[in-house]
Amino acid sequence: xxxxxxxxxxxxxxxxxxxxxxxxxxxxxxxxxxxxxxxxxxxxxxxxxxxxxxxxxxxxxxxxxxxxxxxxxxxxxxxxxxxxxxxxxxxxxxxxxxxxxxxxxxxxxxxxxxxxxxxxxxxxxxxxxxxxxxxxxxxxxxxxxxxxxxxxxxxxxxxxxxxxxxxxxxxxxxxxxxxxxxxxxxxxxxxxxxxxxxxxxxxxxxxxxxx
Amino acid sequence: xxxxxxxxxxxxxxxxxxxxxxxxxxxxxxxxxxxxxxxxxxxxxxxxxxxxxxxxxxxxxxxxxxxxxxxxxxxxxxxxxxxxxxxxxxxxxxxxxxxxxxxxxxxxxxxxxxxxxxxxxxxxxxxxxxxxxxxxxxxxxxxxxxxxxxxxxxxxxxxxxxxxxxxxxxxxxxxxxxxxxxxxxxxxxxxxxxxxxxxxxxxxxxxxxxxxxxxxxxxxxxxxxxxxxxxxxxxxxxxxxxxxxxxxxxxxxxxxxxxxxxxxxxxxxxxxxxxxxxxxxxxxxxxxxxxxxxxxxxxxxxxxxxxxxxxxxxxxxxxxxxxxxxxxxxxxxxxxxxxxxxxxxxxxxxxxxxxxxxxxxxxxxxxxxxxxxxxxxxxxxxxxxxxxxxxxxxxxxxxxxxxxxxxxxxxxxxxxxxxxxxxxxxxxxxxxxxxxxxxxxxxxxxxxxxxxxxxxxxxxxxxxxxxxxxxxxxxxxxxxxxxxxxxx
Numbered sequence: 013x014x015x016x017x018x019x020x021x022x023x024x025x026x027x028x029x030x031x032x033x034x035x036x037x038x039x040x041x042x043x044x045x046x047x048x049x050x051x052x053x054x055x056x057x058x059x060x061x062x063x064x065x066x067x068x069x070x071x072x073x074x075x076x077x078x079x080x081x082x083x084x085x086x087x088x089x090x091x092x093x094x095x096x097x098x099x100x101x102x103x104x105x106x107x108x109x110x111x112x113x114x115x116x117x118x119x120x121x122x123x124x125x126x127x128x129x130x131x132x133x134x135x136x137x138x139x140x141x142x143x144x145x146x147x148x149x150x151x152x153x154x155x156x157x158x159x160x161x162x163x164x165x166x167x168x169x170x171x172x173x174x175x176x177x178x179x180x181x182x183x184x185x186x187x188x189x190x191x192x193x194x195x196x197x198x199x200x201x202x203x204x205x206x207x208x209x210x211x212x213x214x215x216x217x218x219x220x221x222x223x
Numbered sequence: 224x225x226x227x228x229x230x231x232x233x234x235x236x237x238x239x240x241x242x243x244x245x246x247x248x249x250x251x252x253x254x255x256x257x258x259x260x261x262x263x264x265x266x267x268x269x270x271x272x273x274x275x276x277x278x279x280x281x282x283x284x285x286x287x288x289x290x291x292x293x294x295x296x297x298x299x300x301x302x303x304x305x306x307x308x309x310x311x312x313x314x315x316x317x318x319x320x321x322x323x324x325x326x327x328x329x330x331x332x333x334x335x336x337x338x339x340x341x342x343x344x345x346x347x348x349x350x351x352x353x354x355x356x357x358x359x360x361x362x363x364x365x366x367x368x369x370x371x372x373x374x375x376x377x378x379x380x381x382x383x384x385x386x387x388x389x390x391x392x393x394x395x396x397x398x399x400x401x402x403x404x405x406x407x408x409x410x411x412x413x414x415x416x417x418x419x420x421x422x423x424x425x426x427x428x429x430x431x432x433x434x435x436x437x438x439x440x441x442x443x444x445x446x447x448x449x450x451x452x453x454x455x456x457x458x459x460x461x462x463x464x465x466x467x468x469x470x471x472x473x474x475x476x477x478x479x480x481x482x483x484x485x486x487x488x489x490x491x492x493x494x495x496x497x498x499x500x501x502x503x504x505x506x507x508x509x510x511x512x513x514x515x516x517x518x519x520x521x522x523x524x525x526x527x528x529x530x531x532x533x534x535x536x537x538x539x540x541x542x543x544x545x546x547x548x549x550x551x552x553x554x555x556x557x558x559x560x561x562x563x564x565x566x567x568x569x570x571x572x573x574x575x576x577x578x579x580x581x582x583x584x585x586x587x588x589x590x591x592x593x594x595x596x597x598x599x600x601x602x603x604x605x606x607x608x609x610x611x612x613x614x615x616x617x618x619x620x621x622x623x624x625x626x627x628x629x630x631x632x633x634x635x636x637x638x639x640x641x642x643x644x645x646x647x648x649x650x651x652x653x654x655x656x657x658x659x660x661x662x663x664x665x666x667x668x669x670x671x672x673x674x675x676x677x678x679x680x681x682x683x684x685x686x687x688x689x690x691x692x693x694x695x696x697x698x699x700x701x702x703x704x705x706x707x708x709x710x711x
Binding site (some may be wrong): 072126142146149155158159162165166172173176180181183184186188190191194195197198201203205206209210215218219220221 | 392
């Protein structure tokens with residue numbers, strides 16, 4: 013079960029570097045978040061810690077339904093279905109993404125961490141997600157895709173906290189969820205504004221401020 | 224209850240200002256609200272700093288010690304003058320038709336929420352909550368940066384948002400590492416609490432603390448504008464409305480530094496003083512990076528933003544020097560920079576508004592066209608550049624001495640050289656703007672609200688240059704004591 017979910021997380025994220033449609037990227041984010049929710053439930057089942065259950069339910073509600081819906085709505089309203097523009101070509105993009113995934117595995121296998129016996133298996137995927145999310149932001153030239161990169165990073169960080177230390181205390185976890193939700197709302201609202209002012213979501217048009 | 228009151232009043236100021244924005248009394252309402260916040264902050268400072276208590280509510284969720292109270296006082300102070308200044312500044316924007324009263328309402332609401340998020344950062348014990356607060360400051364201030372909705376404003380806000388959120392993500396990772404470094408020695412509930420970590424700092428796992436501290440330094444350093452993660456900063460600070468720029472430069476950067484310093488205090492104990500070398504490195508580099516940008520700058524507000532990067536570098540450097548003198552200089556500089564830079568942004572905002580440009584080669588004769596603002600601009604600019612007899616000179620001099628005293632003579636020498644170069648660059652541009660023929664326009668009287676805000680800060684800049692008032696000295700010593708591990 014553990015390896016199955018890890019594979020789903022990594023493969024879905026790698027698809028992020030293949031797709032040409034923003035809508036697909038939103039779908040991938042949904043799958044990824046659903047995977048996180050399942051991991052949360054598994055960790056709760058194994059440890060019996062109630063706050064892991066709350067975390068899992070929140071992941072399901074906020075990350076799997078609310079946030080993808082906001083993104084879906086944004087993509088539909090801005091009619092930016094098919095304009096993922098990358099700095100690098102298809103082949104180098106995929107190559108780097110794969111290398112980063114391997115690097116995630118390598119880093120995870122070298123970390124000797126306390127209190128991680130139940131979550132160790134997810135650590136490689138979690139670190140991979142952080143790397144891949146950063147690469148998404150660097151490699152994409154479209155506003156919404158940068159936003160999606162941010163969400164991938166956040167998902168990775170969330171998975172790291174979940175798997176290493178059985179999550180943060182509940183109050184902190186609630187705060188992090190709240191922040192992520194506000195972040196997505198602001199990303200969506202800025203996307204609308206950018207779309208109405210620039211008539212495009214391409215970040216190449218947004219390079220006027222320098223020096 | 225006092226802290227809760229402070230939060231509620233700040234939130235109410237924004238909500239009421241936003242709700243009644245169609246009426247002019249909303250302006251007055253939000254300014255009064257932030258004055259009440261200032262009084263409450265003063266009260267907290269009295270209890271915490273001068274009576275020597277620590278405010279703790281609801282099981283350490285809220286925790287205000289002298290370090291936090293010092294920052295709260297600064298935030299409330301700059302927040303108050305910026306709220307007063309906003310009235311004059313924004314009324315002009317409404318009169319010119321750049322914004323509507325409804326937009327102004329939105330501005331008031333987000334402005335006070337922004338202040339609230341910074342107050343929150345300074346009054347928590349849990350490092351996770353501190354992170355949540357700093358992330359919130361980014362999110363809300365990104366909205367304020369994008370306030371005008373122009374191409375440049377949106378570009379700046381977007382860059383700021385992405386850089387900020389990613390950077391702070393790394394800081395969260397750092398906090399997780401720090402959390403784990405303590406899991407072996409303490410129970411999980413306390414392992415994120417600053418006050419408990421500080422007590423067992425020398426028993427933490429040094430490897431994890433060092434990695435955690437580096438992540439946090441990079442993460443919050445992005446937010447504090449430390450080079451080389453600073454490049455979003457000039458964009459955001461120059462595109463925001465002037466009162467927001469003042470708050471961004473004056474206290475938001477401090478708040479991010481506050482996050483770094485809290486963790487530095489732990490890390491330096493665990494690593495037996497080794498963490499300081501990172502601060503010296505980042506500090507010096509941040510000062511050095513700004514020199515060319517200040518020397519060949521065209522945009523007035525960008526120049527001020529780069530100067531903020533410089534001053535954050537100076538504060539970081541001073542904490543890196545350490546020792547009683549270095550830490551005293553750092554906090555004194557924090558205070559002086561907040562006052563002087565806010566003042567300079569206020570003056571620059573008025574100039575840019577009346578000249579309809581931020582480009583320095585199109586601004587001249589400010590002293591004649593805007594007599595009051597012109598004088599303020601001159602004083603504040605020389606103050607920021609570090610000329611005597613203004614307050615920043617005193618703190619920069621203290622920091623230089625601290626560098627020599629701590630044996631970092633080389634670093635102190637480079638520091639002195641760099642600030643001389645920056646002084647030359649800034650004064651050249653400012654003198655060019657201040658003097659010269661008056662442009663073909665009528666003389667503007669500075670608005671009453673703006674004048675009030677600037678006068679308050681002016682007092683601090685001038686008096687602070689002559690001597691450091693006793694209550695401030697006392698407050699700084701109390702903050703430094705907390706910093707060095709003197710938790711009662």
